[in-house]
Amino acid sequence: MSAAELASSREERPAHVFFERIAVEDKAASLREGRYVARDIDYVNVTPAYSKDCYRAKAESWFTQVESDVGAGRTPERWLEQWREAYRRWQNGQEMPLNGTPIKGWGVISPAQQEMLIRMNCLTVEDLAGTNDEGLRRIGMGGIDLRSKAQAWLQSVKDHGPLTLEVTELRKANVNLEMQVATLTDQVAKLGAQVGAQGPALALVEPDSLSAADILPDPEPAAGKRVRHRAADPE
Structure with missing residues (x-):
């Protein structure tokens, strides 16, 4: 890829930022109290993409300037949202996202x-x-x-x-x-254990070993009916 092609295809990237909190003397409070009084101020360090330059600004005023740049179309709004999220995470002690x-x-x-x-x-x-x-x-x-x-x-x-x-x-x-198969297998095992606890297991009978006598009930003679025996034929 030539230098010209690289320049035309290179994606615009947001500046790298990191924040720090610095104790700055509050001169008015120091004079009033008669001792050194400091207050914490959040600063942002900004390094433009593909550059080694870095500058520092108060975070509050820097965000105000970025909002103005977004309104003027000089800075994409998504960059501002990324920097706000990074600042929020930094304030909460979390690692800033890349x-x-x-x-x-x-x-x-x-x-x-x-x-x-x-x-x-x-x-x-x-x-x-x-x-x-x-x-x-x-x-x-x-x-x-x-x-x-x-x-x-x-x-x-x-x-x-x-x-x-x-x-x-x-x-x-x-x-x-x-996971679903494991759950079903466990349920089947539990059902099998419950059936075994309720009564003896049913014996399995091979179909080929059954006969009609094994299946049909025994016949009962009709009430009051005599069974007549045929006399044997004379020889």
């Missing part, structure tokens, strides 16, 4: 390469796939190869994603069927 497939744990490259990219604030495979020339220079030798691996991997996921999803759904369905 926008893409994490570089950490990506088995295509070595752990050492993963750590190198993370230190450079390249946190997702999507970020690596869209790295510009400046980013490649920061990566150094092997940067083009890493970017090519990321692009090839994402294309493979795109091509085989529907098939992978179908296989996953089939596996889930198979697990559900196995």
Whole structure:
């Protein structure tokens, strides 16, 4: 892929942000109390995608500016929602979500390469796939190869994603069927135990060993009727 093709196909990615809480002196309160008084202020550190530049701003004022940019069409609204969610999770002590497939744990490259990219604030495979020339220079030798691996991997996921999803759904369905079979087997076993506890098991008789006498009831003579015996013929 040429540089021109890469520039035209590279997806616009939101800036990487992380938040921190800093104690800042409240001068008015310090003068009033006659001692040092500080208050906590949340700051955001912003690094544009594919860049090493980073700037810090108060989180509250930064969100106000981003909202203005969204209204003017300079920033996608979905980015603002992602950053708000990241800020909310950070305030709750949770790990901030990444926008893409994490570089950490990506088995295509070595752990050492993963750590190198993370230190450079390249946190997702999507970020690596869209790295510009400046980013490649920061990566150094092997940067083009890493970017090519990321692009090839994402294309493979795109091509085989529907098939992978179908296989996953089939596996889930198979697990559900196995659970249903196990449940039915257990129910049959319990019913068998109950029948055995209520009475002796019925003996099984082979059909070929039965005769009419085994099935038909014994005949009873009619009441009051005499049975006449025929005299024997004279010899």
